[in-house]
Amino acid sequence: MKSWLSSLAVVLAVVLAGALLAARGSEGREGKEALLKAEAVFGADAASRGVDGWLDHFAPDAAIFPAGEPVIVGLGKIRDYYTRTGFSPKGLTWKPQEAFLAASGDLGYTFGTWEATGADAEGKPAVHTGKYLTVWRRQPDGAWKVAADIGNADPRKAPAH
Amino acid sequence: MKSWLSSLAVVLAVVLAGALLAARGSEGREGKEALLKAEAVFGADAASRGVDGWLDHFAPDAAIFPAGEPVIVGLGKIRDYYTRTGFSPKGLTWKPQEAFLAASGDLGYTFGTWEATGADAEGKPAVHTGKYLTVWRRQPDGAWKVAADIGNADPRKAPAH
Numbered sequence: 001m002k003s004w005l006s007s008l009a010v011v012l013a014v015v016l017a018g019a020l021l022a023a024r025g026s027e028g029r030e031g032k033e034a035l036l037k038a039e040a041v042f043g044a045d046a047a048s049r050g051v052d053g054w055l056d057h058f059a060p061d062a063a064i065f066p067a068g069e070p071v072i073v074g075l076g077k078i079r080d081y082y083t084r085t086g087f088s089p090k091g092l093t094w095k096p097q098e099a100f101l102a103a104s105g106d107l108g109y110t111f112g113t114w115e116a117t118g119a120d121a122e123g124k125p126a127v128h129t130g131k132y133l134t135v136w137r138r139q140p141d142g143a144w145k146v147a148a149d150i151g152n153a154d155p156r157k158a159p160a161h
Numbered sequence: 162m163k164s165w166l167s168s169l170a171v172v173l174a175v176v177l178a179g180a181l182l183a184a185r186g187s188e189g190r191e192g193k194e195a196l197l198k199a200e201a202v203f204g205a206d207a208a209s210r211g212v213d214g215w216l217d218h219f220a221p222d223a224a225i226f227p228a229g230e231p232v233i234v235g236l237g238k239i240r241d242y243y244t245r246t247g248f249s250p251k252g253l254t255w256k257p258q259e260a261f262l263a264a265s266g267d268l269g270y271t272f273g274t275w276e277a278t279g280a281d282a283e284g285k286p287a288v289h290t291g292k293y294l295t296v297w298r299r300q301p302d303g304a305w306k307v308a309a310d311i312g313n314a315d316p317r318k319a320p321a322h
Binding site for chain 1: 259308312316
């Protein structure tokens with residue numbers, strides 16, 4: 001019985017050490033690459049499928065921070081807001097500059113710059129730019145989804161005459 | 162010798178299980194409260210000591226996202242930017258709405274609303290409002306510091322006449 005307990009303890013020690021090491025490992029290069037890949041797929045889906053492709057990458061309890069509105073929390077409310085405002089991510093591209101993960105590999109963040117092509121007040125083509133910060137949470141199925149996403153805009157440059 | 166190994170294995174299993182449980186535990190209420198407390202101290206220090214009090218709460222590799230500038234990464238560069246622009250957090254207050262932590266308790270985020278009292282273009286008192294998202298990283302000494310901090314501003318309301 002005592003020997004059985006010792007064997008169990010050895011197995012437990014190995015399993016737990018493995019779990020800890022796995023958690024630490026996801027902090028490293030592999031985890032970062034998974035996060036950056038999730039962000040690239042997010043961008044590709046938004047470009048090809050518009051708001052539905054965009055929303056597929058949001059966690060059920062995600063938060064967005066549109067100017068002039070309260071924080072909007074929850075996928076249903078975010079969808080309602082986009083419907084109400086006619087938001088479309090088409091013409092919006094972004095480029096992550098960094099990605100970081102928690103040691104446990106369940107939370108991470110990326111930040112970088114965005115660029116949107118649209119029209120100015122006179123209907124002429126215009127490019128807007130800015131920066132963003134996105135917090136990602138790993139879902140029970142292992143997929144990375146957006147938990148919080150905020151951006152700000154650079155001041156408009158005076159158009160060239 | 163074999164018994165010595167078994168005892169070591171038992172000790173290891175207990176220690177590792179404890180570490181895992183501790184990490185999970187920090188995801189809960191206690192961890193959130195620690196993060197919200199760090200944010201409250203951040204606000205109090207900024208209000209009482211200005212930019213020095215503000216910067217005390219930034220991690221060495223923190224990132225900020227000022228409009229019209231590239232992402233600024235690193236405490237030294239952030240300080241330079243604030244010096245150059247004359248930034249002061251006095252008159253700026255903010256209120257966290259939510260706080261979340263990674264299972265490992267080394268990364269978290271808060272978001273909420275900010276309010277700044279200042280002057281409008283004509284020098285009359287004006288209140289600006291907006292929202293923010295802050296990512297926090299626990300430092301080797303256990304202190305929570307800002308790893309990334311971004312805000313956006315609500316559109317200015319037309320002044321009452």
